[in-house]
Amino acid sequence: MSLQTFVDRVRARLAELTGLPPEEVRLETPRDASLGDLAFPCFPLARSMRQAPPKIAADLAERLGDLPEVEGRAVGPYLNFTIDRGALARTVVGAVLEQGEAYGGSDEGAGKTIVIDLSSPNIAKPMSVGHLRSTVIGAALQRIFDALGYRTVGINHIGDWGSQFGKLVAAIDRWGDTVDLESDPIKALLALYVRYHEEEANDHSLEEEARAAFRELESGEEGEVRRTWRRITELSLREFDKLYERLNVRFDEVRGESFYEPYLDSTVERIQAAGVTKVSEGALVVDLTSLDPNMPPCLLRKSDGTTLYATRDLAAALHRWELYEFHRALYVVGGEQRLHFRQLKGVLHRMGLDWESRMEHVDFGMLRLPEGKMSTRKGRVVFLDDVLDRAAEEARRIIAEKNPDLADADAIAEQVGIGAVIFNDLKRERIKDVEFVWEEVLTFEGETGPYVQYTHARLASILRKAAAEGGVDEGAADLARLADAAPILARLGRFPDVLRSAGEHAEPSEITQYLLALCREVNSWYAEHRVLGVEAPLSAARLLLIRASKSVVANGLRLLGLAAPEEM
């Protein structure tokens, strides 16, 4: 039994009275909770019934008859319904506590696979805060779809291939002895890369060396170039893993672009066989103007014969379809690559592969610094591990100030600091551009991750205290007395809808926004009501409310990738 039971009950009766098919009875939530739990606007009926909406609402209210546990009342042009407070509390608290960690989820995804392409950093470069977005959004989506019963495959499509590795190999060749590749490999590689770009301008022999190196890499030859490339990859992945561990992110597959290297020739052949390629200015391309006259062609092979990003992404898409026959394939990649994904889908479409419609570009806005777009090469960049370090440090400082006796203060500071960073990134609609402002990331008050974690810790604290005082007989709880918490109960009951919608839209911010609203209501209630030290039936009922609220807050935090500390 869930909230939906009451909705269905109201809908069925209204369908009966109005003659509308049940699925066309539109029920909404009143703006003001005191008006009721459900609302039926009567405007659309005015034309066919040739009556004023308030009259229709009044008549319907009159003829409503007896609806178990639901009361209807006409208010102007609306027919509002209020669910009996005891029934609401029994239903919601029952479902939440019974299902525990599973509450909110469903089995809608049973038998379906969703492939998620996330994070995808480039090796040999430090991860900046810019990489946080894809990582954190993708990881949240994966957990959301897990909860909805899908089989999910999270793939980290590492950028470990392409002509820039020719440049890097050439740079190591020339100046590798001048840097320390062991102690801080990524910084050393970055220095080499920057130096390459500086000297390339004056010394054109560098360009040729880089091209030759990449050609050798693509040829598959097991030589010096490949050994160097492999070493770069290993050093980089080791550094990345430290960050992923802190962010609590794991992948089912880590497959760099290089993984698809053996598939490139057959991919190009397959596209050629489909008869959609042509040679243009020496390059092999797929023309896409038949799909959209404004769309530029997709390049498969450069005039020197090497492949491009798009070629490798096409190989990956074909490979993934063969492996998983996915229900959806999500690419959590910045919005600046919209054209690239339209082209990919366009090529597959022209090849007659209708499953391309299951591929979705989950695009997100760009992260920029107040000084402008980030640029690793220009040194205008904020590194991700610095952000995590400073956030944890700030959390530690606040704990020392507010809760100096806290056990495990360091571990909790890490949870809270990183929670602040992750939540901040998931807070707004993913399509919005974000300006990185230190002060905002390091704020733990208001609409922040720590605010939600703090709410959880306070609820946990009540439960601890109740247990310490000898426990409460929950069987004696009088749930009808939770009327003053009806908005919270209605909110808890809506969690499954929020989860479904967040999955459908691939939008984790629907969950952050939900949690903020829930915590606001819980904190407000908390300030005005006492759980312990009131009559037993009331106290027991409130304790159940606290347990249910804590459970849902914890579920939400877990889905987003945040810890839910019991104390902080």
Place this chain on the structure above:
RNA sequence: GCGCCCGUAGCUCAGGUGGAUAGAGCAUCGGAUUUCUAAUCCGACGGUCCCAGGUUCGAGUCCUGGCGGGCGCGCCA
């Protein structure tokens, strides 16, 4: 130039399939702690929903055209 995305309070953002008085946080000002964590709560202040048309009983929401900002546009990824 062409295409895509965004535009809501001083700032950062919410506003399911068009519906009731457009809501939060931050900032500013004023309050609340002998009792379950004040990383909290309560109140005040703050709005030409970018502009102009259109559709509709009804538009922040849908359509058209502007304006402003961002991103992208063949051998980078």
